[in-house]
Amino acid sequence: MASVLFINPMSNESQKILKENVDLDSIFEYNQELVDTLSHIGEGILDDERKFPNSYGKLVLKRIEWYFREKNDKDFKTSEYSYFFNESINSFDVIAFHLCSQAIAFKYNLSSRETKLFLESEQRIIEERLSRVSNEIIENLINETLNELLSNFTYLNWNDILPLIRSKKISLKNLLLYKGEIILDEDEFEEKYYTEMEDWPHRRIEMAFNRLVGHKTKELILTQLIIENTEEYLKNIKEKLQRIQIHPSIEKLSNEIAELLDRLNDKYSKFYGEGGIFGGDEEIGTLNKNAFPPCVNNTIEGVKSGNRNDAIVLFLTSFISYGRLNPQVFRRDTTTKISDFDPDLKITTEEILPIIHEAANNAVPPLFEDQPQEKINIVSKLGFGMHDDIKIENEGQTKWYTPMSCDKVKLHLTNLCKPDKVCKKIGNPLSYYSYKKWLIKNKNKEDDE
Numbered sequence: 001m002a003s004v005l006f007i008n009p010m011s012n013e014s015q016k017i018l019k020e021n022v023d024l025d026s027i028f029e030y031n032q033e034l035v036d037t038l039s040h041i042g043e044g045i046l047d048d049e050r051k052f053p054n055s056y057g058k059l060v061l062k063r064i065e066w067y068f069r070e071k072n073d074k075d076f077k078t079s080e081y082s083y084f085f086n087e088s089i090n091s092f093d094v095i096a097f098h099l100c101s102q103a104i105a106f107k108y109n110l111s112s113r114e115t116k117l118f119l120e121s122e123q124r125i126i127e128e129r130l131s132r133v134s135n136e137i138i139e140n141l142i143n144e145t146l147n148e149l150l151s152n153f154t155y156l157n158w159n160d161i162l163p164l165i166r167s168k169k170i171s172l173k174n175l176l177l178y179k180g181e182i183i184l185d186e187d188e189f190e191e192k193y194y195t196e197m198e199d200w201p202h203r204r205i206e207m208a209f210n211r212l213v214g215h216k217t218k219e220l221i222l223t224q225l226i227i228e229n230t231e232e233y234l235k236n237i238k239e240k241l242q243r244i245q246i247h248p249s250i251e252k253l254s255n256e257i258a259e260l261l262d263r264l265n266d267k268y269s270k271f272y273g274e275g276g277i278f279g280g281d282e283e284i285g286t287l288n289k290n291a292f293p294p295c296v297n298n299t300i301e302g303v304k305s306g307n308r309n310d311a312i313v314l315f316l317t318s319f320i321s322y323g324r325l326n327p328q329v330f331r332r333d334t335t336t337k338i339s340d341f342d343p344d345l346k347i348t349t350e351e352i353l354p355i356i357h358e359a360a361n362n363a364v365p366p367l368f369e370d371q372p373q374e375k376i377n378i379v380s381k382l383g384f385g386m387h388d389d390i391k392i393e394n395e396g397q398t399k400w401y402t403p404m405s406c407d408k409v410k411l412h413l414t415n416l417c418k419p420d421k422v423c424k425k426i427g428n429p430l431s432y433y434s435y436k437k438w439l440i441k442n443k444n445k446e447d448d449e
C-alpha cells in the first residue's frame with residue numbers, strides 16, 4: 001500500500017526518516033541497504049553498473065538525469081529509472097529529495113532554469129507515481145495526502161492554485177467553489193450545500209460529489225501544493241544559508257549536479273550544444289554555453305544593479321540571437337533579418353527567448369515583474385516591432401539590433417565585464433564566443449598559446 005510519503009516527500013513522516021537516517025558525511029559512500037533494495041527491484045538496471053546508483057549522492061544525480069533525459073533524449077527508456085516509481089525506494093528517495101533541495105538552493109537562484117528543472121522533475125515524479133497506483137487505493141492515498149497538505153490552510157481559496165488556473169490545467173468552472181473556497185471533501189460538500197440536499201440519500205450525495213470533484217482535479221491540486229511547498233522550502237534553505245555554513249558534502253553534491261547538467265546539456269539539450277568553428281565559414285549550431293564570455297554569463301546568472309534593463313534588452317538579446325543565428329554578422333557586413341536564418345521562428349521562440357527570459361527571471365529584482373513592457377522592447381530589438389509577441393508579419397518594423405562591442409559593454413555595463421585571458425584577444429563578446437568555440441573544438445590550444 002503506497003503511503004503519503006511516496007507522493008509528498010515533505011509529509012510529516014519524512015521528518016522522522018531524515019532525523020534517523022541522514023549522515024551528511026557519508027552521502028557519497030557505498031550504501032549497502034540502498035544497493036540491496038535496488039537489486040531487489042532489479043528492473044532495467046542490473047545489466048550496467050553505470051545505471052545503478054549505489055550511494056545517496058548518485059541517487060540524487062539519477063533523479064536529475066531521469067527527468068532531463070525524459071525531456072530531451074529521444075532514445076530515453078523509462079525502465080532504466082523505474083525504481084523511482086517503486087515504493088520500496090521510498091525512504092531513500094525522500095532523503096535524495098531533501099539532499100537535492102539543499103544542493104539546488106545552495107548553488108542556484110530560485111528563478112534559475114536549474115531550480116525550475118528540479119521543481120518540474122518533482123512534479124513529474126508525483127504524476128508518474130500517481131499514475132501507477134492501483135484503482136483500489138488511489139482514492140484513499142489522494143485524500144490522505146490532500147488532508148495532510150490542507151491541514152495548514154483554514155480553507156483553500158481558488159487564489160491558492162493560481163498557477164494551475166493560469167496554465168489552463170484547471171479551469172475555474174471545473175472547480176466546486178463555495179464563496180471562493182475550493183471544496184475537495186465530501187463532508188464539507190454536504191455541510192455547505194445542506195439545504196439543497198437535505199432530503200437526498202447518502203448514495204446520491206456521494207455520486208454528486210464524485211461527479212463534481214474528480215480524481216484528476218484533486219491530483220492536480222495536491223501536486224501544485226507540494227510544488228509550492230518545495231519552492232518555499234528552497235527559499236527557507238537559501239535564507240538559512242546566509243547565516244550558517246554549508247556542509248562540504250552538500251557543496252560537493254551541488255558541484256556534481258552542475259557538472260551533470262553541463263554534460264546533459266552538451267549531449268541532449270536543444271538550448272545548448274557544441275558547434276561552430278572559429279575562422280572560415282562558421283556553421284550555425286546550437287548555443288555552446290561553455291564558450292560564452294564572462295559578461296554574458298554574468299548577465300544570465302542575474303544582473304543585480306541599475307543597468308539590469310540594458311544588460312538584458314540591449315546586450316544579451318543581441319548576443320544570444322546573433323550568436324545562435326548569425327555569428328559571422330561582422331564579417332558578412334550585410335543587413336539580415338532573423339527569418340533569413342530561422343524562417344519559421346522556431347529557434348527564436350524555443351531556444352533564444354528562453355535564455356533571455358531566464359536572465360530576466362534571474363535579475364534582482366526580476367525584470368518582467370516590475371517592468372513587463374520590457375518584453376515588448378526585446379521583441380523590438382529582434383526586429384519584430386513594438387509588439388507583445390514575435391510574428392513574422394511584423395518583421396522589419398524595427399531593426400535587428402547588432403551586438404555591442406567590448407568598449408561599449410565596459411562603458412555602459414561596467415560591472416558585467418570581468419575579462420579573462422581570452423578577452424585579451426578580442427574586441428567584441430561575439431568574437432569571444434566564436435574564438436572560444438574554436439578553442440574548445442581544438443582542445444588545449446588555449447594553454448599552448
Ligand code: SF4
Binds near residue numbers: 294423432
Ligand atoms: S572584455 Fe569583452 S568579452 Fe570579455 S568580459 Fe569584457 S565585454 Fe565581455
